[in-house]
Amino acid sequence: MSLVAVISLAALVCAATAPPPPPNYLENRFDGAGDGPGEVRSAAIKRLLEVFGMEDPPLARSHMQPPQYMLDLYNTVADVDGVTKDPYLLEGNTVRSFFDKLHSEQVEYRFNLSTVARSEKVLTAELHLFKLRPQAAVSFNRHHFCQVSVYQLLDSSRINITQGKKLLSSRLIPIHSTGWEVFTITQAARAWMSDEDSNLGLQVVVRTLGGSQMDMKLVRFASGRNHHQSKQPMLVVFTDDGRRSASLENKDPNGTPVLPVLPQLPVAGAAPRSARSLDYGEEDATSLPCQRLPLYVDFEEIGWSGWIVSPRGYNAYHCKGSCPFPLGQNMRPTNHATVQSIINALKLTKGIETPCCVPDKLFSINLLYFDDDENVVLKQYDDMVAGSCGCH
Incomplete structure (x- = not known):
């Protein structure tokens, strides 16, 4: 993995250890976003649509029944949460x-x-x-x-x-x-x-x-x-x-995805909190080992249930916790992470932090939905679910 990729990945997963961002940081990160929570929500949903390869959400078609063939095909390739059972079951994506x-x-x-x-x-x-x-x-x-x-x-x-x-x-x-x-x-x-x-x-x-x-x-x-x-x-x-081939190009030789740096979304209307309390509540961050925790994405709350047939939402999971020295095999460390933790523990180089807890296996999900022309579409999206976490 290139140095730039390592820095980008570390910036994404270690946000909890960084100092709180300045006021209006999130609004400035979103192009065209205003100061209010409504503008931030609109900009965030627009970015989420881009993840799903869309410019605008399709019109609601909740009154329509999708073809049985498409329902059967979806159930063949995806589990109840939309996670792909076998990436080779579906021809194309x-x-x-x-x-x-x-x-x-x-x-x-x-x-x-x-x-x-x-x-x-x-x-x-x-x-x-x-x-x-x-x-x-x-x-x-x-x-x-x-x-x-x-x-x-x-x-x-x-x-x-x-x-x-x-x-x-x-x-x-x-x-x-x-x-x-x-x-x-x-x-x-x-x-x-x-x-x-x-x-x-x-x-x-x-x-x-x-x-x-x-x-x-x-x-x-x-x-x-x-x-x-x-x-x-x-x-x-x-x-x-072409997304599948592009996804492969964005992985290092060991298969670790290079993730983009995205801003952390605050809870609308919530009082400002420190990064530590935002992620860990009142517990000491060092008391939690690196682990996979739930992160449910509810399409109804986002306002997409009118055009998405299945799933109604899915568990994306997220990785949280510390990677203290010594790193055990249960933390699935890379050799680089092991060396970094040793250097950090021995204080051999100034400014070297402990490794970060990140997804080391990612799964795809499938969406079954109506498009604007009332066609039913089954589309597979790579790298949407954290399958396991490790110290990298």
Whole structure:
């Protein structure tokens, strides 16, 4: 780790040992923040939005029900607090679900991908269609399977001509089955991202095994116009916005994250207290060994519960305590911290403090939320939970 990184990390975690900041320090640290607690709160929430990669909070959608697929996916990759179960379960770090915008009686669909940033890399795109049961009047049929093909429309004036569309996916489906069918259409999604005007939609064609057109009363898919929201056609896009690779660049070779220096937020309306009393109450700071303590982030208190589906909040934890000589292995010290504690104990160099109690393992969390276009987004954020603490 570079000297600058060590100084930045030490400044963040050792704030409790520093003298109290001068009046209006916090307000001056926030660009455009006024003198009142309301301005400080607004500036702090704006900074928190930046952590989550947003400029403004999305509109409240608490009356809407997210797709079951997205709920199931969230529960697969995250625990009850949103903490990632396994970082390799999710492809990329962002998943979005889009509903069909055409609501056509025909088997044609169009999805608006404008909320996906051009900088994001599309890894996989899937068309999810709910297959309905055949109508009773035509349920008896000698065919048991049909060929379902998904085409990307290239020319809206030549839909029924081979040159006007491109085959994306095709497979056999049992005629008498019901439930969700998934088709991979990654090529089309990537094309739409590079050229928004090329997004003319998708067309689904159903044929018999002999190649003739299938009776649409026999093979039916739910549409956004005539069926319940839970069965609407849906496009699911898996992307990577580059944050994961950037996060790796901000770690030293031993995997320790380089954390930014942020101001300490005071409690609104509270009387000024010393740094020691702020962190440790009336106890002597040296009486507490380095340990991990709870730090719950409540999205309802912040005012975000209207657009965040899950979790309702999460325990970020924080590290607090002293790192006195001699450092035991239970304090998970680095070799550098051990040497620093020895130098401090022997007073060999003036001005050398004891090592600091900091997170030495960080976990990611997942948010499931509605964006401004009523799409449901599952996004993974790295280094959000202190998994363990050590003396560094």
